[in-house]
Amino acid sequence: MTMTDIMPPGLALKKVDERIMTLNVGPQHPGSGHMRIVVQIDGDYIVACDPDPGYVHRGEEKMAEYRNYITNVPHLERPVIHDSCNVLYPYVLGAEEILGIEVPERAKYVRVICSELNRCIYTMYWLAIYGIFLGHSTMFMWPAGDRELLIDLMEKVSGARVTHAHFIPGGVRNDLPANFEDVCLRQVNYFEKRIKEYAAVFYDNPILISRTQDTGILSRENAIRYGTTGSVLRASGVDYDLRVKAPYDVYDELDVHTNVMKEGDSYARSKVPWLDMIESCNIIRQALQKMPKSGSVRTKLKPNPKTKGPATVYKRVESGRGSLGCYIVSDGKTEPYRVKMSVPSFRNLLAMPNLLIGEKLGNMPSVYWSLNYWPVEADR
Amino acid sequence: MSAIAPKFKLSEFIKSLLDNIFWIVLLVSLIGIPAIQVILFYIEMPVINGELLTPFLAMTWLADPSRSLPILKAFMATDMFRVMAFPGFGFAALIAAGTIFVERKMLAKLQLRVGPFYCGKIEGILQLMGDGLKLISKEIIIPAKADKPIFWAAPVIFVATAAAFVALIPVAPGWVVADVDLGLLGVFAVIGFFPIITILSAWSANSKFPFIGGIRALFQMVSFEIPLILSLLGVVILTGTLNLSEIAASQSSFPWIIFLPVGAIVFFITMLAELERIPFDLPEAESEIVAGWLTEFSGMMYGLVQLGTYLKLYAFAGLFVVLFLGGWNGPMVVPPFPEEILTDGIVMGPITAKFPGLPLFDQQMLNGTLWFVLKTVGVIFFILLPRGVFPRIRIDMLLSLGWTKLIGLAFVNIFIALGLLYAGVLGPGGLQ
């Protein structure tokens, strides 16, 4: 007997009467991403919703058990290649802790800069899709184009445009290129000027506001109860940002402002990441100023680092989507015994069925994507 | 041996050219010439040099330029020409093609892109042709459980209805396919067909997303037809006629938009909704219901629906111009036809070419067409513009907009028109 016999494929949605229509939104659907949402609609209202992720499940956690601490670096960033520095960050922090590696001061600043750049790169991609989900094609093209500014910066830093694999246990792979500070400052300043222009065409657009305000309201209590994180949580009025509340690396030396909105609707959830991008620009400027001008960026490692015995570590960082945790269990070998990524998309997914039930079908894309959900990351 | 065509042989290339020429000649002589003969039988032939042209003579005289122009002119006087070419289908399709090109380039500039760029060397001007060829060469896939006859017929009927709409739009004085006395009522009747076609095709596809899209289109079009009709009543009250040509002619001194701006605005918004343009493209809302009622169309069936959509776009823009912007009226900018060509012909050194039958179009008609096209293109521009600025709205917002605000504004417009009439500003004894 196999698992299939116990749990036949299909959905737990109840058998329903004739007037209710079951829609398979995805995985081949322009408004679903790499996942399937099974919704049942009564007229224009969603009465039942069952998200079905897993179409891009790649077994990253299983793969991590077969590779040593260094070779895990390039593939663990795959779940969110647009946010590849942040998705790798907790793993690297955890590996440093259990392997007992000290990180040079300059490397910590480089990490902060790369992490914030990646957060903007991811959020711009997310914003582009949010725009096209609402039928706003200009808001699809502008962020997708302006994102190039920061991608070029990251290319200068790491040599790769999206999959950087730049953070490694012990620091970062390479030092910043010469003259990077000036270029970075210039690009980031222009980037900030550009994204502030989005308010006129998108965030202050009366149609957008009337469409997304008061839809998919996630109350403060429910946001906490569902364990949501990141922008979803902050849009529901919970002031929680790991960069402030539990600073890692050098975030405690930087002045980070947390953007919180009280409404908890789709509009707030779409606006908080945009405010976070402006905040990221501030953080980058601060970090560029405070960074030691020279010094090592990497601690030399032994060829196959291993822990001194069994150890566990749980580290979390604030990624572009929220708190991203990594739980590493080690048994003293060169490979980790178990690596678990606690990803924000997976946590925010739980809010989706609860938010969509009772909504209109036309609100489905905006509510769905405002959850800052990245299907590939949730599937790992 | 070139890398592009490694098996190239000059002899075979020449043979293929000769083959092509042979087939062209064969097809023209077997099909083309008889077809022209058949057409000529139905054309009222002119009298040239005191002799009535018959189709048999026409073939021999086609080669003579001095006699081909009168035949062309005679052809242009037929209904067939009007339906197929000038104020009818061909002209509208040309403007529709231009609209698609302008839309893509303008949207691209708005969004800091380049848009179509490579096809046709100059700014991707042949992109549309490439897209059309692609659509033609694509396989047409019919859903297994579709109601096939209706599903097949839907795009064709859609284009036909759009073309019927185009036929009612007067372009220049006297240049209209169907100059009916109840032209505006005809427009309303034709507009009423679109939701029926949409729901038929959506139902016949037997698929969920088209069905939802079709229902949405039905809601949207039916609820916006009422403010659409009401917003045009003001013009009808002021002009006292339903004939579109007469309405256009009545605006020789000033367009109605000066007196009826509210009606024009209401009509413009309802027009966007009837055309399913952003922000009212709910029936095709891609992120919600894939492509709405177009989801199951593939290949040239989809191409036909797109053609119909843009014909409809042109027709609505033309209707707006005729009703509110004065139709073909405008200052005379086209120079009169040079008389000496008529009398002396064109002197090219030793040769003097005389063209009896000129001018093909009179000055009035050219000027009217020019102004009509200019105004229509302007209106089309404003129809395209919201696509770069607005997101899509929701069906409940759309319906409440249509049933409350627009209908109210349309009534305000009617009262303005009645007030102008009874105050004697317009109408008999007034300005006009």
Place this chain on the structure above:
Amino acid sequence: MSSDSEKPVAKAKPEEKPTPPKPAPKPAAKAEEKPVELPAFEKGISDKLVEKFGDKIEVDFVKEDRIGIKTSKENVHDVAQFIRDDLHYDHAESVTGVDFPADNEIEVVYHLGSYTESSLARQVLTLSTRAPRESHPIPGQDSTKLPSLRDIFYSVEFGEREVFEMLGVYFDGHPDNRRLLLPEDWADLPPLRKDFAIKGR
């Protein structure tokens, strides 16, 4: 974290209680090496738990910002209830299953955090429990079962579903024990068990 180097760890009470056998990879270093002062705040929380449950729980480690609690599967529901109601941890960040074939057990680890209590914002409480493991699993119908914490921490819903399909741990009382990520026709071993081997590795 610059200040977050390895803080050693304390066994709170090495009792004689029949706790599950020690895992092969022991998740903490021994405290006997040298007596280091434990972080006071975290120690206070773990002391509260020990006070309440006595030998039903075992404090695995107390580090800066991290507290590790182990308990048996019979007590995990009560402990979780206490953690939510009296210690004000309000959500689960992740549910992790770890397979220990040597001990013939599967460990399920809940990482709990708090949004409402600002003093707990840095803290993560690691609550772990163990279920018996069978070498020929029939997911859902063998003895590999644990009580579900979904009625206490709503946020574990998808996490427990994932552990069920990835390790075959059935959660009693979970309302929705279905597949989540794996294909619908998956008929092999639960893939995160150690005896499921990747081809070529």
